[in-house]
Amino acid sequence: MTNQFSIVGAFIGSNKRRVLACFFLDFAANLFTLLIPLLTAQAVALLFGHSSGRFEVIMDAGLSLPHSFSFLVIVFGLALVTRAVLDYWKKKQRGMLSEDFIFELRRDIFHRHLRLDPGQYTSKGAGRYLLRFSGDMGSVQQFLSKGILQFSADVSLLVAGLALIWWLNVWLGWVVAGWLAVMALLFWWLNRKVGRIEKLRRSRKSTALDFVNRRLSNIQTLQALNRQGMENARFRRRAEQLRRLGYRYSHMAAIQEALFPLVIYGLIGVVLIFGWQGGATRLDPSSLFAVLMILLAWRPVLQRLLRVGLIWKKGSLSLYHIARVFQQPLEQVAADAVPVIHPPKTLIFNNLKLNQQTLEFSLATGETVWVGLAEEAERQTLLRYLSRLESPEKGQLFFDEANVLQLDLKDYRRYITLASPTFPLYGATLGEALAGSSSREASEKAALQLTVWKSLFPSLQPLHMDTPLNETASNLTPAQHGLLLLLRSLLTGKPFLVLDHPFKHLDPSAKANVRGILEQAQHKRALLLIESDMEAATTDNLNKKIKIRQLK
Template sequence: MRNGPALLDLLRGHHRRIAAAVALTLAGSLFGLAQPLLVRNIIEATGAGRPFTATVIMLVSLFAAQALVQAVAGFVLARAGEHIVLGIRLNLVHHLLRLTMPCHDTYRVGDLISRAGTDSFALRRLAADGCADAVTGVIGLGGAVAVLIWLDPVLFLVVAVLVAVGLGTLVPVLRGMRQAALGSQQATGELAGDLDRALSALRTVRANRAEHRETQRIGAQARAAYEHGVRTARLSAAVGPASQLAVDGSFLVVLLVGGVRVSTGASSLADLVAFLLYISYLAVPISSVFQALSAIQESSGALHRINEILALPIETDEPVPVAAPASAVSRSTSSTSATGREPAPVLEFRDVWFGYDTRQPVLRGVSFRLPDRGHIALVGGSGSGKSTIFALAERFYDPDRGEILLDGVDIRKLRRSECRAKLGFVEQHSPVFHGTLRENLTYGAPEATADDLGRIVALTNLEDLVRRLPDGLDSPLGERGIRLSGGQRQRIAVARALLARPALLLLDEPTAHLDPVNEAALRQAIEQVSRDCALLVAAHRFSTVRDANQIVVLDEGRVAAVGDHEDLLVRSPYYRRLASEWRLAPSNSPP
């Protein structure tokens, strides 16, 4: 990836701040460039017996002005750098939260966090300091070169040769810095990923006495980052001395050659003093150019990693043009209430094929319909595709073949936000966010009233939890709801989904962590909710499956049977086997 265009993209929107800092820095450089000429005039005036008080005052004024302008320029540049880091982080956060699910399936969470944190901060030096140093260094160097050529072209050639030699020695150094910096950033990302892996399952780590192994794993990444960092520091350390030696060497050679030229009358003492002063001033722009090259190489790894993420596809909220077959259109319109027949199903799968890897389909021609009211159970063995059906309904993925209709409309023709607004989704592990109970419950419905909250709290049997928490609904729940039981987290997730009043509620094992009392309460809540909307419940428990109005049986990605519990026990051998394994069927069920 080329750094030039990528760097310009990062600076877009910040060019005014960078330009202001560069202009102030150039003004300071111009004040500095004028000072040796004033020193030469003072020396010449002293030799000629002319007054030079005004020149001294001007010299002091320029010196003070240079210091003030450079201080202001430093602040403006630092502020611009912070603005750039803020812009990069906001852009990354926006992008990360909208990456397609296949991208999130590929990248580690800790590594993505590292790119938004560590890598974005590393770009501060590249985008602000590196850019400003390059511009001011080149312009300042050009101004100093012009004056040096004007003062003494012969001495300038000596300086140019020495500086060119110094720059030539840095070319391999700068190349090595790029690889070392990229390795350091990648190792830091892996470290963050491994640390997130261990901390997110800390109880499992300790229960398996794996602290030492995890420390070794994370330590290996820390040592790799250290090695790359040391290599980067070693190479970076050569940049400053190389530029300084080039200037110091030039100073000594000019002092020697210039002294000879003054003694032979080829040059004047005033010109030699001015030339030597300009060489000392030349150190600043030369150092700026070298440091800019160093910053670009050091930060190139972070730039590469950030642009790698920004190049990944994100979810859009725009409908996807889909040319539905004529037969599908006729079926859709024939089932709508406009014709006086029963309304379109709230959700319908039509010959849906899908695989996370297209070579290994998870769903194979799945077709079923959900009415706009009622409790539908989705059952099947592990890996049969239940969670995948939920993921497709929520448009986390799109099917490889077939159609998914919501209220009779292909969901790809709907905005994702419009589609998801009609659905409530409760994941199997029931995530709880860091924050208060109120913030968790209203996460999907921030406009919910106190009455709405009270109704849902009662419906999901959370009243006892609210009473026991020290601050009621405003009590913090800890990181990932660690202070709650599994059943409490599950009921909070169900309440959060119900508060948004969805047309279809997707529940993935909603009773998995509930005791019999709370399970009975949730079953009652499900029964009440099913009168107002449709529920699709992935279930293994007898109570949940038995109470369903309809059961869809999945077997290896296909719909094996559809019916109610008693009906399926009679005509579906696969369902009878599932019922026996889960102890769902009565002892006198048909063989």
């Protein structure tokens, strides 16, 4: 089962070399980060006529190297340039790795959303899932880049620096380690409190987002019933809860920010006191200066390390919610689904029960069948059965001799399409909605057909391929929407077309043109017309060339 740890673990496992390269670059950069304070201390020692035996070991390393100040400056310059190059590459690699992680996660989440059982959105609303693409992604990206990669680099630098201080003076090493341990416990306790507040904040934000999504999705009902004042009051209460939690979060965050200087400068003070009262363990001036330089280099490292608990908490919460998306049920698909090898020629309704109606007929290429269903619930049920959003409770559907429930879901949908307001047009523009593909060929085909249809239907003349579409195509008139749904279904080229009220909202001239289009379409396709008006699709009202069977 997918969980928050397996998501990150799977990505790291598939990118082992890149992750190891990041660790290597961080380790090399840390070595030069520690070398620079030592070189600086030695330069100061040379300026004041003092040198340390330990620095002599570092400078010689078994080689005959000059000990002049000019040589030290050259080494110092090379160390700075090398560290700059390593910093560039490690940050670039870390950034690219985290961006790839988010790219793959976004792709997988969207792919998963498209396969979820539609009932998930019906019961919970889309707003429950929108946060996965906003705040959660930022927290998850920081979890990988700062909570794992940067944290590993910072720990290695802290350990290496502590080892160097131990090498310079064992007792001072224990003092520094003790101080860091005490501060780590203090910030662990603070991070736990901040983490609990953050968890509440995220829950409240998610609830507020769902609240707004539900209200805006039903804005017409809200306005018609004059509920603006009531809904404003409800939202203010939720916003007030968020503000109070924000105050608590700011309070704890301010305490942490105020304590950060205490950690590093308090540690510097401890080192200075140790150097002053060290007695037999007192540091020589160059070693003391090197330790102080190491502590100053630690300043950003300690800030990140003491904050990492909150990054882990935020990232863990986000990954938990994302993992729950991967645990939600998918569309019902038979475990032993059979692929559709040959294009089906017949759609068979075998005692398909729709409330009061039972459908028993077959639909073959070259035929048009009209099903008269007066009840909206029956029409919607039939559409959901034919789109396989639901499975029939009683009765069966067959493609030739194969039960459609045993067929591969994608294969089944490759051969049947539906033109119904239940499945409205969607896309940023009308061209995108009609083409159904980003290919140039599909766009050109859709543009050509739209031009032809605009000459047949005056109501479509104001529209063009770049016409923007609102959600559920609400900026189109019912007549425009119905015609464009029919056009979209024809452009798919699928052999079975299900048309829900294709003549609704049309004037007599438009109806006549639709009849002509259906007459041409049925030569290569099978048409199923769903109507509630018993006279809307009779043989006389259509065209006698269209083969039509009425089922009452």
